[in-house]
Amino acid sequence: MGRAPCCDKANVKKGPWSPEEDxxxxxxxDQYGxxxxxIAxxxxxxxxxxxKSCRLRWLNYLRPNIKHGGFSEEEDxxxxxxxxxxxxxxxxxxAQLPGRTDNDIKNYWNTRLKKKLLGRRKQQQQLHPATTVEHDHHHHQDHQQSPTSTSNGLSNSALERLQLHMKLQTLNQNPLLHNMLWPKLHPFQEKLLLQAMNDENSNNNIMQLPLLPQPIMMESPLSNIGNMMNNNNINVSSYGGAFQLGGGDFMMGNLDNGTTSSLVWWSNEFETNDVNYDRSGSFSSSSNDSSWDCALRSSDDAGLF
DNA sequence: AAGAGATGCAACCGCGACCAA
DNA sequence: CTTGGTCGCGGTTGCATCTCT
Known part of the structure; x- marks a missing residue:
């Protein structure tokens, strides 16, 4: 038994909205809320x-103060x-970009910003013919090969984020990201990424490996990130001198090296369970509570100083 | 100039979360 | 605790338009 439809599909109009409907x-x-x-x-x-269509139309288009297009560098x-x-x-x-909708941002990211930062697919394939990092899902000839993960267990999103990160490291002064410091990838992450890139079209059964905690240092204007989480009802609980997000997806802490105090984020995206990775005593984890032992983290690991 | 391929974006779909009964 | 209805989200699709050859 499938799910009951939310409305009578037969008597419901689909497709673009007319000005009259709008x-x-x-x-x-405007009058009644x-x-x-x-549904009613x-x-x-x-x-x-x-x-649902009405809701979407209202939220993405009709709602007051909606901005379309013209993303600023700061927004990027x-x-x-x-x-x-x-x-x-x-x-x-x-929620961090007033007047922007999630749909708009999603489209903007998938169609432009990602390419702007990572380079276009064709260029990329010239450099790494075996690599398909972007999953340009809908774009026709890509349909058949839009896996949700690479064969080494990295989700496309995770791989994309890693690659983006790696790419940004190589740029000394990315004008887009002038106020951020990009940490080096952990050697293990770098290895993973290269493996994923080389592995794209092969059927190697490489052992599935987790991503390591990925620290990202953020300074103004993103240092209001705590407010962001409060605004979005994300549960931030104290954990071992740092903070852990309720969802267990990443962590943040306040890293104070004596001269600056900055937010540090640890991505905590595991693709496998029960992995305890202990390399040079820098990291440890538990797949049960998705927690990281921050006390063992050295500042070198973050690549901050 | 024309056709094929690429791109951008609005809208749809399905699923999990949430909540009230 | 269970069930059913709704909401909200992220992924995906359809199609108009643009660009390239």
Whole structure:
């Protein structure tokens, strides 16, 4: 048994919205609000649309103060750094950019920003013919080969973030990211990434390996990241002198080296369970509570100073 | 000039989270 | 505790437009 449909598909219009539909929806919501029930709303106002479609149209297009296009460098900066830190949590990223919608940011990232930062696919393939880092899912001839992960267990998102990170390290002064310091990849991460890149088209059964904690140092204007998390109801709990996000996906702490005090993020994206990686005593982890032993972290690991 | 391929973006889909009954 | 309805999110698709050959 499948899931019950949210509306009567047969009597529901799909596709682009007409100006009349927009006007109907907008004037109703302006006057009465959404009433807390999107599903019932289209019937109330005589729109042959699914409630979800109405919600999407309102949130992404009709809502007041929506900006479209024309992303500033500062916005690029924020999107990029948050993507590296937290991945494709578009709604959280959107919350940091007033007037921007998650859909808009997602599209912008997938179609432009990623290419701007990583280089275009064709150029990339010339450099690394066996590498397919971007998963340009919808773009026609790529359809058949859009795996959700590489054969060594890295998700595309994780691989993309690693590659982005690696790329950015090689740029001494990326104008987009002028106010951030990019840590070196841990040698193990570097090895993983290269492995993933070489491995793309082969069927090697390489042992699945975890990503290591990935520290990213952020300074202003992103140092209000704590507010961001509060605003988005992310549970930040104290953990061993650092903070751990409730979702266990990454951590942040306040690193004070005596001269500057900065936020440090540890990406904590495991692809396998029960892995304890102990290299030079720098990191340890538990797959059960997704926690990292921060006390063992040296400042060298973060590549900060 | 025309056709094929690439790109951008609005909209859809399905799933998990959440909540009230 | 279970169930059913709704919300919100991220991934994906469809299609119009642009670019290239």
């Amino acid at each position: 006007a109907k929806l907008k004037s109703y919501i 959404t009433g807390g029930n999107w 709303l289209p019937q109330k106002i005589g729109l042959k649309r699914c409630g 900066n924020i999107i990029c750094s948050l993507y590296i830190s937290i991945g494709s949590r578009w709604s959280i990223i959107a």
